[in-house]
Amino acid sequence: MRDYVVVVGAGLMGSGIGAMAALAGNPVILVDTSAERAAMGVEKAREHIRLREENGLATAEEAARAATLLEASDNTAEAARKARMVVEAIIENLEAKQALFRQLDALLPAEVPICSNTSGLRITEISALCEHHPERTVTTHFWLPAHLVPLVEVVMGDKTDEAVALAVREELKKWKKSPVLVRRDLPGQLANRVFQAIIREAIDIVASGLASAEDVDTAIAAGMAMRFPVWGPLMHLDAIGTPLGLSVQETVLPSICADKEASGYIKDMVARGDLGAKTGKGFYDWSERSIDEAIAKRDAFIIEACKILNKLDN
Numbered sequence: 001m002r003d004y005v006v007v008v009g010a011g012l013m014g015s016g017i018g019a020m021a022a023l024a025g026n027p028v029i030l031v032d033t034s035a036e037r038a039a040m041g042v043e044k045a046r047e048h049i050r051l052r053e054e055n056g057l058a059t060a061e062e063a064a065r066a067a068t069l070l071e072a073s074d075n076t077a078e079a080a081r082k083a084r085m086v087v088e089a090i091i092e093n094l095e096a097k098q099a100l101f102r103q104l105d106a107l108l109p110a111e112v113p114i115c116s117n118t119s120g121l122r123i124t125e126i127s128a129l130c131e132h133h134p135e136r137t138v139t140t141h142f143w144l145p146a147h148l149v150p151l152v153e154v155v156m157g158d159k160t161d162e163a164v165a166l167a168v169r170e171e172l173k174k175w176k177k178s179p180v181l182v183r184r185d186l187p188g189q190l191a192n193r194v195f196q197a198i199i200r201e202a203i204d205i206v207a208s209g210l211a212s213a214e215d216v217d218t219a220i221a222a223g224m225a226m227r228f229p230v231w232g233p234l235m236h237l238d239a240i241g242t243p244l245g246l247s248v249q250e251t252v253l254p255s256i257c258a259d260k261e262a263s264g265y266i267k268d269m270v271a272r273g274d275l276g277a278k279t280g281k282g283f284y285d286w287s288e289r290s291i292d293e294a295i296a297k298r299d300a301f302i303i304e305a306c307k308i309l310n311k312l313d314n
Contacts, residue, residue: 020176
């Protein structure tokens with residue numbers, strides 16, 4: 001019987017995806033290149049489930065049941081025989097993903113959607129070697145950390161059947177996700193296109209000497225980002241009125257960064273070896289800060305935000 005959600009790739013993202021699928025009541029198989037790696041993924045997924053339970057994002061009953069629904073495997077073909085939905089979460093390498101999709105396309109019946117968690121590759125290219133049913137391939141880009149951030153971008157490729165994409169979106173809503181449908185297969189999907197525009201301007205502000213990296217991050221985190229969970233930029237424009245929005249654009253846009261290539265400022269950083277937290281220096285001096293503490297603070301905030309959003313939705 002095909003009732004399993006199969007997640008191929010049991011690492012950082014795959015374990016979070018598996019946890020959310022199991023919390024929704026689905027039997028889940030986490031597949032990896034070895035039995036040991038797959039088992040580690042299952043244990044990590046159970047840690048994610050416990051974290052959600054401990055913070056009131058899952059009931060004790062939901063968590064206990066979900067923990068029993070997780071299985072590990074190192075055999076993709078065997079797992080595929082039980083799948084009603086497959087999510088690929090392997091290395092971000094086009095050739096590797098293409099090979100896996102070709103294998104899955106040959107193994108699975110037409111009604112089983114094949115999804116990719118790719119963050120930057122096009123599902124059209126990932127599914128290019130699918131000879132049987134490329135119309136059932138779709139991107140499902142979970143945002144890190146997948147067991148906490150609600151967003152999933154459901155991206156249609158050039159051959160994706162819209163009905164498949166809509167069905168996948170409805171499935172993900174059952175996983176307590178907030179999926180959005182992206183109808184064109186463009187670089188950056190949806191959210192990363194917006195995010196890169198913010199990053200481009202943030203780098204330019206630092207490069208021009210207008211403000212420090214810390215002040216830029218503070219302005220975003222303590223300002224606009226405080227509204228974003230319930231008040232997006234387009235809702236903001238409707239609230240203030242589009243005439244005012246137009247006036248601000250006419251005043252501000254001529255002076256902001258409009259580069260069509262990566263910033264020279266960050267290129268110079270990479271050339272110097274200032275690669276961020278892993279080398280001790282990037283926009284911040286990480287010899288004086290802890291990236292682990294920053295990640296913990298980020299996750300704690302996301303957890304509290306999820307609690308608030310759940311209350312508002314109910």
